[in-house]
Amino acid sequence: MxxxxxxxxxxxxxxxxxxxxxxxxxxxxxxxxxxxxxxxxxxxxxxxxxxLGLTKHPDVIAASQKAAAEYGTSCSGSRFLNGNYVIHIAFEEELADWVGVEKCLAFTSGFLTNQGIIPTMVGKGEYVVSDKDNHASIVAGTLIAKALAAEVKRYRCNDMDNLSKVLNTIPEGAPTLVVSDAVFSMSGIVVHLPELVKRSKAKGARIMIDEAHSLGVLGKTGRGVAEHYGMKNGRDIDIVMGTFSKSFASLGGFCGGPKEVIDFIKHHSMALIFAASMPPSAVAAAHAALKIIKRExxxxxxxxxxxxxxxxxxxxxxxxxxxxxxxxxxxxxxxxxxxxxxxxxxxxxxxxxxxxxxxxxxxxxxxxxxxxxxxxxxxxxxxxxxxxxxxxxxxxxxx
Ligand SMILES: Cc1ncc(COP(=O)(O)O)c(C=O)c1O
CATH class of the missing domain: 3.90.1150.10 (Aspartate Aminotransferase, domain 1)
Incomplete structure (x- = not known):
């Protein structure tokens, strides 16, 4: 055929x-x-x-136009080689401080960010445990990890007993990443973060949360699901993932976490190394949006x-x-x-x-x-x- x-x-x-x-x-x-x-x-x-309705905000539009005029319309290459501009770094630093992690790393889209983190962090003989209702970009990341000989397991949506059951099938001490959306994109349901953290940490697993629909949304100051529950990024959540296409009125994504983890992803993630970086106008728009979220x-x-x-x-x-x-x-x-x-x-x-x-x-x-x-x-x-x-x-x- x-x-x-x-x-x-x-x-x-x-x-x-x-x-x-x-x-x-x-x-x-x-x-x-x-x-x-x-x-x-x-x-x-x-x-x-x-x-937050920021795509038409005058500050966001002005910052985006200024960056295009100053740095051009495209970076014409990846962060790794020729597409790493001072504005990427300045934005990442302010974002890391706001999110409450040591370092942030910006990718070209949220989709690429999940594809960039998961197969880089979870390899042969290691485990990724993913909520069944996680976003397609997380599924794509786990499929790449699986093709690279990682073990992929799934648990019922937001069902913490089922998460424990799945974690119990993993050999004691095996390196494991538990991944969940903070807010599930089809249902609007918020992850049971306190239970997820408790049960994952009890098994020595690391935790990654996709905050696409929670940054700028959950918590009194919009810092996301950890703030919503009175918990902390960097302590309760190991890797924070977010996108700039929603509350940040732009395009792009990021991961945030300990500096050695971010440095590792920087030097090993195919989605980062082999994709052209966020264009200047998108970086500046997201950065301007962050400033507005902080001040308003x-x-x-x-x-x-x-x-x-x-x-x-x-x-x-x-x-x-x-x-x-x-x-x-x-x-x-x-x-x-x-x-x-x-x-x-x-x-x-x-x-x-x-x-x-x-x-x-x-x-x-x-x-x-x-x-x-x-x-x-x-x-x-x-x-x-x-x-x-x-x-x-x-x-x-x-x-
Ligand atoms: C939970 C979640 N993660 C990741 C993404 C991908 O982000 P982007 O569309 O900014 O590439 C989305 C997009 O809708 C999403 O809902």
Whole structure:
């Protein structure tokens, strides 16, 4: 059979295009922050990770433009060789101080960061123990580690008894890394960090936490999941991973930890050594965002107020909504076609959300994922809730 034959076997995109409800790759014509323009209409953006609303902040835009003018539009090479600029270093130093780790190392994307850390830290005869609902970039990192002869084990999402059970199958003293998302990106659930730390440390394992959806979000000052629980990076979490594509209004990722670990990753990670570095404009944008997060913690507070308001609103009109204190709010629909119909109707009502189907979530758990921002106004949140209620009744999802 020809290699390309499979490309026409899955006809689902065409089926949903023919039905007029295909929900992916929408063409966004303009970004106004809490709203965007699609097809000439302004709609509320309730499907973006721009949690603190900083992508349109004048300081972030000005810093990004200045860096492009000063250092050029690309570094044209990897950190390892010709793409390591003074602005990368200055940003990493301030970030390490804020996160509370000895050193940070910036990668070109969050995805590459997970692919860069895991196979570098876990090799032949060593173990990586990963939550089953971890992000695809962690899965990709574990698959590379496995190809390099590491042992990969998984445990049920946020199930700490199951984590212990899995840890108990590992030979005593074998080098082990336990990896979890801080906030699971499909469900908005927060990791049970105190238990995860207790059980992993009891077995002598190291702990890595992906803070993609928790930096700038969890904790009073947005420092992430450790701050949320009154714990400490560097003491309770060994390796902190984060992205700059969400609260930091840019593109890129980083890992933070003890200086010898970061130096090791610097000299051994393929994803760092063989990928061109974050461009100057992206470094400067993320650095400017960090300064804003530090000086305006009230943005984090506003984000939580908005998420709580939206959560309570969606609940009040009849949806079952989890309790976790994050701006990721899933609304389970439970069927592919209905999920797509729902998101299509929401867009017609002026609300953009993310439809999520299998394999990103299990069959029966197909959902509409909403994200809220600090810069959403009350009128936006009210319109989202009213539209969900209207379409929910129309499609028979609500009684
Ligand atoms: C938990 C998690 N980790 C890593 C990533 C990858 O980050 P990026 O999209 O910035 O490459 C994402 C992206 O959505 C994520 O949700």
């Amino acid at each position: 020809d290699l390309f034959a499979k490309c026409t076997l899955d006809d689902r995109p065409d089926v949903y295009r023919a039905m007029g409800i295909y929900p992916y790759f929408h063409e966004i014509e303009a970004n106004h922050g809490p709203t965007v323009t699609i097809g000439g209409h302004e709609v509320i953006m309730a499907g973006s990770n721009n949690y 913690p009230e943005r984090v507070e506003q984000l939580h107020k908005n998420a709580l308001y939206a959560r309570q609103g969606l609940r009040s009109v009849g949806f079952t909504i989890p309790d976790d204190p994050t701006p990721i709010i899933p609304v389970v629909i439970g069927d592919d076609t209905k999920t797509f119909q729902f998101s299509h109707r929401l867009l017609q009502e002026g609300v953009f959300v993310n439809p999520v189907i299998s394999p990103a979530v299990p069959q029966g758990m197909q959902l509409l994922r909403t994200f809220f921002m600090a810069t959403h106004e009350k009128k936006h949140l009210d319109h989202v809730v009213e539209s969900f209620a209207k379409v929910g009744h129309e499609l028979g999802v609500l009684e």
